[in-house]
Amino acid sequence: MSPTTNATTQAAPARGKRPKRTPKPQGQWKIDGKAPLHHVEEVKQEEDVLAVKQRVIDIYSKQGFDSIPADDIAPRFKWLGIYTQRRQDLGGELTGQVSDAELQDKFLMMRVRIDGGLASPERLRVIGEISRDYARSTADFTDRQNIQLHWLRIEDVPAIWEKLEAVGLTSVLGCGDVPRVILGSPVAGVAAEEIIDATPAIEIIQRDLVPNPEFHNLPRKFKSAISGHSRQDVTHEIQDISFIGSVHPEYGPGFECYVGGGLSTNPMIAQSLGAWVPIDEVPEVWAGVARIFRDYGYRRLRNRARLKFLVAEWGIEKFREVLETEYLGHKLIDGPHQPINPGYRDHIGAHPQKDGKFYLGVKPTVGHTTGEQLIAIAAVAERFGISRIRTTAEKELVFLDVERTDLADLGRALDEVGLFSKPSEWRRNIISCTGLEFCKLAHATTKSRAVELVDELEERIGDIDVPVRIALNGCPNSCARTQVADIGFKGQTVTDAEGNRVEGFQVHLGGSMNVNANFGRKVKGHKVIADEVGDYVVRVVSHFKQQRTPDETFQEWIQRAEEEALK
Known part of the structure; x- marks a missing residue:
């Protein structure tokens, strides 16, 4: 047998075994590079994703829906917090059978971003007026503390943005492959049961980090929640990143951090990092986890482009190690595991505040409301001297700073405008x-x-x-x-x-x-x-x-x- 034949024989794989295939690149920037692996990733890299906002103002609002290119309608409009809604004449049997372009109407849904659920009579009134004047009086509270509007025309979007911005609200970054609205306890800073007030951390993330372009091209959406309330009232188990109140035996009140939760077609419960995070480090840890997602998240397939898949593959120990060594530059403090709250997490009914006043939680059925109802709710709040209202992850409205003597009258007044101060268990x-x-x-x-x-x-x-x-x-x-x-x-x-x-x-x-x-x-x-x-x-x-x-x-x-x- 010749040396060549012998070498060939030795190199051949064992009979019955196939050589291992080279794994396909997953679009992880730090491993595979930034070359886009599909069209959505190409669109995201072509320009600043928020550049489309100026085109809405200068072109589309003047020339109408038919002037909008397909790539601006989807995906770019998502970064502005707007989607096309479904045509009313197409039934559910067509879902998944025809393209989005065939299903879409020329009317828009807009998601008004309300980080931490920080509403007020003024904000509700403005959203109510927008709903009444531009959205056929539609308005829905969501389980992410937002309000969604429907039936909007592209011609009216710039005027709507101006009205929202006048009261410190926006739809921009309400959707898209970005950090979505940050859930927060609706009674942060006032609840007698609170472990720690998370409001300062949410404000820093919202003001300094979310607007940063480095977080505007993530693999997909990035959902956050931060609450220091003992009820654990922000569904922390199903967020990409969440922080819940935790008391360290040596350092006192702070937060336990969870990563990698989410539902959809591959549900996963978030895992604890096993760390205790002081409030002044919460924004840093949040940013570190978001950067891991940006750099290592899977981009090849959209249905796997969520942080939970990376956490599941790496394991929580490796995830924490990468966070500490590559992104934070220091070790996190080991912390106790906070017991799970088994009871109600909502805030229905009257509850004492730290200052002797009360807050009152009421329920709009399935979060549905109208523009006129929002205006009426604002008027009721002002009649009782209430300046702080909160939306919640359970689609409630919470009215803060209520005098004990006003609780019954406020409840009746809210019932009269279509809310439920004493809802049945079903409602x-x-x-x-x-x-x-x-x-x-x-x-x-x-x-x-x-x-x-x-x-x-x-x-x-x-x-x-x-x-x-x-x-x-x-x-x-x-x-x-x-x-x-x-x-x-x-x-x-x-x-x-x-x-x-x-x-x-x-x-x-x-x-x-x-x-x-x-x-x-x-x-x-x-x-x-x-x-x-x-x-x-x-x-x-x-x-x-x-x-x-x-x-x-x-x-x-x-x-x-x-x-x-x-x-």
Whole structure:
């Protein structure tokens, strides 16, 4: 045998084994370089993403919707906090079957960014006037403390921005591959139960870091939450980065930091860094984590371009090590793990403040409101001398600095304008996304169905003595937190008994993001026709009431219930 033949034989792979493929680049800037791997990344690198704002003012608002190039409509408009909404004549069966360009209308949704939920009568009145004058009186509180408007024309956007900016608000950076609105405790600085006031950290991040262009081309969205309240009232388990109040035995009140949470089609619960962070270091740690995401986050596939995938692959120990060595330049302080709060995280009802006054939390059903209602709410607040109002991650409104003697009268006045100061458990614990009415990703109508569902449950079941959290989501992306609800409905197109393709839902049962964290139990092969959602909830809750043991929660019952009781 010749040397050449022998060498060839030795180099050949073992029979039955294929040589390992070279892994595809994931678009991690520090590893693969910055060459764009798909069109969205190309668009993001062509120019400053916020340059499109001036084109809206100078060109599109004067020449109309048809003058807007496709790449400005999507993705660039996202950086301005605006999306095209869904055409009203296209049903959910077309979602995913035709392109976004075919689904989109010439009207816009705008997300008004309210970091920390810091509203006021003046701000609500201005948003209400914008809603009334430009948005067909639509307005929705979101579970990220924002307010969303619909039916906007591009011709009116510059005037809307001027009105928002006059009261310190904006839609810019409300969407896009940027740090989204920073969730904060709605009662920061006033609550008697507070561990530490996080407001100074949120203000620094919002003022000094979020506007910095170095954070305007992240792999995808970056969700943040910071709360020093003992109720842990900012859904910290499902954020990219979050800080919750924690008391260090040596250093006192500060924060425990979590990274890598998120829901959508690949839900993951955030993991603690195992560190205690003093308040003056929170912005630095926030920026370090955002830079890790920018430099190491996966950009090749949009559905994997979230921080949670990097944290899952690296592990929390490596993530902390990279944060400390490459981005902070110092070790973080090891800290205690804060016990999970098992109770209510919302702020419904009257609660004492540190200064002897009270705050009052009320509920707009599923966060839905109108321009006229916002104006009326502002007038009620001013009548009672209230200058501070807060939005919340549970779509509530919280009125601060209320005198004890005014609590009952304020509650009645807010009830009269369509809010609920003493909501039933159903009204208190229901949440929905925008749904098929406006969203191009949706398969099912959610918001109007949720409003009707609350009325139906109050009539057919009455109130209930344990929380049963219901979430209606129009698609799998879980904007309404489907997988961590007691009863979560995920929109799908399903086939009814006559063979028609209709709106429907897959059901998640018994999910939780705090106690016994899990993403819900699915009943195998079971779907619910949209028109039968009320019957389904009544049936399952009736089984719960019949079968529960004393002090058993709905989630505990779900874990042990037979499948027949869940159909």
